[in-house]
Amino acid sequence: MWGVLSALAAVAVVPYVLTLLPETPSMPVPVITAVFVVQAGVQAFLLAWAGTAAGRQLGVGSPWLEAWLRGERPLLPRSLGWMVLYGLGAGSVAAVIDLAFMPSMPPPLAGVLPRPSPWDGLWASFYGGIAEEVMTRLGMATVLAWALSRWLGRRAALVVGIAGSALLFGALHLPAAAQVWPLTALVVARTLVLNAVLAALFGAAYVRHGLEHAIVMHFAADLVLHVAVPAMMA
Numbered sequence: 001m002w003g004v005l006s007a008l009a010a011v012a013v014v015p016y017v018l019t020l021l022p023e024t025p026s027m028p029v030p031v032i033t034a035v036f037v038v039q040a041g042v043q044a045f046l047l048a049w050a051g052t053a054a055g056r057q058l059g060v061g062s063p064w065l066e067a068w069l070r071g072e073r074p075l076l077p078r079s080l081g082w083m084v085l086y087g088l089g090a091g092s093v094a095a096v097i098d099l100a101f102m103p104s105m106p107p108p109l110a111g112v113l114p115r116p117s118p119w120d121g122l123w124a125s126f127y128g129g130i131a132e133e134v135m136t137r138l139g140m141a142t143v144l145a146w147a148l149s150r151w152l153g154r155r156a157a158l159v160v161g162i163a164g165s166a167l168l169f170g171a172l173h174l175p176a177a178a179q180v181w182p183l184t185a186l187v188v189a190r191t192l193v194l195n196a197v198l199a200a201l202f203g204a205a206y207v208r209h210g211l212e213h214a215i216v217m218h219f220a221a222d223l224v225l226h227v228a229v230p231a232m233m234a
Contacts, residue, residue, distance in 0.1 A: 003045025047139025087220025121226030129219030
């Protein structure tokens with residue numbers, strides 16, 4: 001299920017990604033889309049499978065979806081509403097910090113900063129909320145925590161897993177940043193700090209409440225960063 005949803009989200013993010021490229025891609029857009037969707041779907045499926053198996057040993061995972069797949073019909077938890085508020089708040093703080101970085105950033109490679117539309121940002125938010133959470137929190141963080149739990153114990157292993165996956169999450173955004181700016185020390189620091197801090201917050205929601213809560217919180221934060229901010233700057 002998570003692999004399918006992640007593949008669909010990958011389709012949605014392609015227009016946003018194309019606006020970040022400084023040059024027109026040499027490959028046809030349908031080919032780029034197909035490759036990206038297959039890659040994201042396969043990665044998400046494998047990481048979701050491994051993370052779900054490891055999470056059962058640690059008491060973390062996606063409890064609402066798992067109950068639904070067992071034939072139960074659980075109500076959506078009220079705490080999801082708090083995740084929306086927390087995500088909007090986290091996204092707003094990140095947007096302010098990002099604006100503080102901007103005067104010191106190097107000139108963009110294309111001469112001007114790319115301006116994805118709020119509509120493209122809306123669709124891209126589904127990829128961030130679903131695919132990135134499945135791969136980094138359910139997959140990478142959980143598997144890393146499971147691998148370390150024998151030596152560190154459950155609590156410490158989860159902390160290390162979330163922290164390690166947060167740093168990796170920040171690093172995975174460097175290729176996108178490299179399409180916009182030269183990778184100077186400041187660009188690397190901005191990309192790592194902003195994304196890793198947000199990822200740590202999403203990870204805390206995942207461990208405390210489950211993947212569904214991390215997805216909602218991440219989606220809400222992306223609505224601020226990729227929809228509200230571009231709309232205000234248009």
